[in-house]
Amino acid sequence: MEQLFFIQNHPLYTASYAKLAALEKGRLFCCHQMDHLLAVARIAYIRNLERNLGLKKESIYAAALLHDIGKYAQYEEGIPHEIKSAEIAGIILSDMPERIRFTPAEQQEILTAIRGHRKLRENAILLENLLYESDKASRTCFACPAEPECNWSTTKKNMEITI
DSSP: HHHHHHHHOOOOHHHHHHHHHHHHHTTTOOSSHHHHHHHHHHHHHHHHHHHHHHHHHHHHHEEEEEEEEEEEEEHHHHOOHHHHHHHHHHHHHHOOOTTEEEEEEHHHHHHHHTTTTSSSOOOOHHHHHHHHHHHTTTOOOOGGGGGGOSSSSSTOOOSOOOO
């Protein structure tokens, strides 16, 4: 889990996370702080185990921790957050010390998953698909008091508890 500790404590991650937290303070709709990031990671890891997908726990958690980290840029500059998140993630992943660094293939897999977590592509890779569905499943729209005002399409809203 050294990789996750590195990600969480990287100066670019902490600065980006702080910007996002400040911008979402008091936000009525879904937020993108640690509770959401870890919910996505946990759902994805459980599904990985249940389906015998064989994805590495560290890759799943890294993708989940990083998938929304660029959301502040969407608020501030209109940059799609999946693009900014992948950019930030690329820097953080390449800054990892060699002894804990993800392989180039693993890094690419994580970055592809981050870029594809908002809209599922037809030929999505395994981690990309898992991150996409876990991100949506992590939302508790069915219990959210702001759901009636939410502009998410009904096809994206999670309106029931699923197992």
